[in-house]
Amino acid sequence: MVKENGNSDQHGHTLSLRLRVWRQNRGQPGHFEEHFLAAVPETASFLEMMDMLNEQLIREGKDTFAFDHDCREGICGMCSMTINGMPHGPLPGVTTCQLHMRNFRDGETITVEPWRARAFPVLKDLAVDRSAFDKVIQSGGFITVRTGSAPEANHTLVPKQVADEAMDAAECIGCGACVASCKNGSAMLFVGAKINHLNILPQGQPERERRTLAMVKTMDEAGFGNCTNYGECQAHCPKSITLDVIAKLNRDYLRARVKEFFSSTGKPSKGGE
Amino acid sequence: MPESSCSPCCQPASIGKKIIMALTGLVLAGFVLGHMAGNLLMFKGPQAINAYAEWLHNHPEALWIARVILILSVVGHIWTGILLTLENRAARAGGPAVDATRRASISSRTMPYSGIVLLAFIVFHLLHFTLRKVALGDKDFGEDVYAMVVFGFSSPVVAVFYIVSMLLLCLHLSHGVSSVFQTLGLRNERWRGRIDLIATAYGWIVALGFISIPLAVLLGCIK
Ligand code: HEM
Ligand code: SF4
Ligand code: FES
Numbered sequence: 001m002v003k004e005n006g007n008s009d010q011h012g013h014t015l016s017l018r019l020r021v022w023r024q025n026r027g028q029p030g031h032f033e034e035h036f037l038a039a040v041p042e043t044a045s046f047l048e049m050m051d052m053l054n055e056q057l058i059r060e061g062k063d064t065f066a067f068d069h070d071c072r073e074g075i076c077g078m079c080s081m082t083i084n085g086m087p088h089g090p091l092p093g094v095t096t097c098q099l100h101m102r103n104f105r106d107g108e109t110i111t112v113e114p115w116r117a118r119a120f121p122v123l124k125d126l127a128v129d130r131s132a133f134d135k136v137i138q139s140g141g142f143i144t145v146r147t148g149s150a151p152e153a154n155h156t157l158v159p160k161q162v163a164d165e166a167m168d169a170a171e172c173i174g175c176g177a178c179v180a181s182c183k184n185g186s187a188m189l190f191v192g193a194k195i196n197h198l199n200i201l202p203q204g205q206p207e208r209e210r211r212t213l214a215m216v217k218t219m220d221e222a223g224f225g226n227c228t229n230y231g232e233c234q235a236h237c238p239k240s241i242t243l244d245v246i247a248k249l250n251r252d253y254l255r256a257r258v259k260e261f262f263s264s265t266g267k268p269s270k271g272g273e
Numbered sequence: 274m275p276e277s278s279c280s281p282c283c284q285p286a287s288i289g290k291k292i293i294m295a296l297t298g299l300v301l302a303g304f305v306l307g308h309m310a311g312n313l314l315m316f317k318g319p320q321a322i323n324a325y326a327e328w329l330h331n332h333p334e335a336l337w338i339a340r341v342i343l344i345l346s347v348v349g350h351i352w353t354g355i356l357l358t359l360e361n362r363a364a365r366a367g368g369p370a371v372d373a374t375r376r377a378s379i380s381s382r383t384m385p386y387s388g389i390v391l392l393a394f395i396v397f398h399l400l401h402f403t404l405r406k407v408a409l410g411d412k413d414f415g416e417d418v419y420a421m422v423v424f425g426f427s428s429p430v431v432a433v434f435y436i437v438s439m440l441l442l443c444l445h446l447s448h449g450v451s452s453v454f455q456t457l458g459l460r461n462e463r464w465r466g467r468i469d470l471i472a473t474a475y476g477w478i479v480a481l482g483f484i485s486i487p488l489a490v491l492l493g494c495i496k
Binding site: 186 | 286287288289290291292357360361363364365366367368369370371372373374375376377378381382384448451452454455456457458459460461462465
């Protein structure tokens, strides 16, 4: 695909780059490592550029950089990289795998770091452990139904506006860029998206309060920070999830707390009548 | 990993803390507007402000109910503010080596700092005009609040400290008041811009109202 002659800056459609990439082993302190990479086609994706760097390292007999990736088409949420301080890089609404090198300048220095948050410990180099998100989902990010034969399609009617809103929230791919961009390491955009997706649909109603309280509790226990309304998450989310989901999460949490507090036991109180 | 095994009352959930922050903040924000409006009576002359002060002192029950609510709000606000700030620092784990902030406002990023200066201001202000223990020489103003304020602000250092603190209050309120709506779930993309504007205007109205008094004394408009 690419001719690697190492000296093609003049052609305009390849780049020479100075890369500062984070190197870290699990549980140990990390540091930046500097590498030069030439003849990067501007049509390459950021991950393909990282592949080229790793191939160069293999040829030099050096250790490659570990990084997460899977679909490479912007839907799985695996490609976690903070590029020049921006989770998923400079283009708003785009994942790292869908970011192309034409968005960088020839001769540019690019700093590549992992997601940085206490709840996402580094596994190796750029790969972090995001199982805290899985725990949040396991604690309530589902609806309980009997599986088996498919239900009749129009059995539960969903108004168009509700379906659209749920779909917008369901766009979240669970990448964790919201946590990485947040100055508080807060996961409220992710949790807000997941809770809203289910809490506004008819199928999500029976477990609405339980889900909200359980997911917030798990989120807190995982060591994420508290939202202080900076808005950085929305500005870095590759799916452009908005702060609306956080406002609605706050409202649902308050509602669940009030309902729980005044829940009826169905019996008269001991002291009464 | 969870590191607190504390009881839920001293470790409320993240959103619980935010709700305490927002409700106590709302009380304080309402108070500063009312306090500022009352202070503007300084411009109507000694009689107006002294009569207002006397009316307050003649209703000790109401005054103390308000004071208790304010003290509880200040304590609750500062307690959750400190918890939020410390927890958030720890959760961030240092952050990226390159800073690429896209939209967090100056006011949102300086909340703990503007807050700390406001706390220092509140302490000084209470010692100054409520308890009359500092920066008033050994004069006894009795019921003449007007004369006390004019004398208090005749020191440029004191007047400037008041003015700077009120500018920081403006900064704190312009994020805080907008934040209250988000925390209570009363905001969306359609309203966010307008609410931010309302919050900024609120901050400026409160601050400029307060500032007008030390400024007027400094410039000799109020004697
Ligand atoms: C006149 C006094 C004060 C008023 C009117 C006030 C008002 C407010 C309001 C309305 C909020 C937003 C609540 C939310 O949505 O979460 C807030 C947040 C905050 N305040 Fe205050 N406050 C005052 C004094 C203080 C003091 C003395 C501190 C010092 C510790 C402080 C620290 C904070 C912090 C850390 C936040 C959270 C920031 C955030 O939500 O991003 N405030 N304040
Ligand atoms: S809300 Fe956006 S940034 Fe956060 S996990 Fe979902 S897709 Fe990623
Ligand atoms: S690799 Fe799947 S979203 Fe980027």
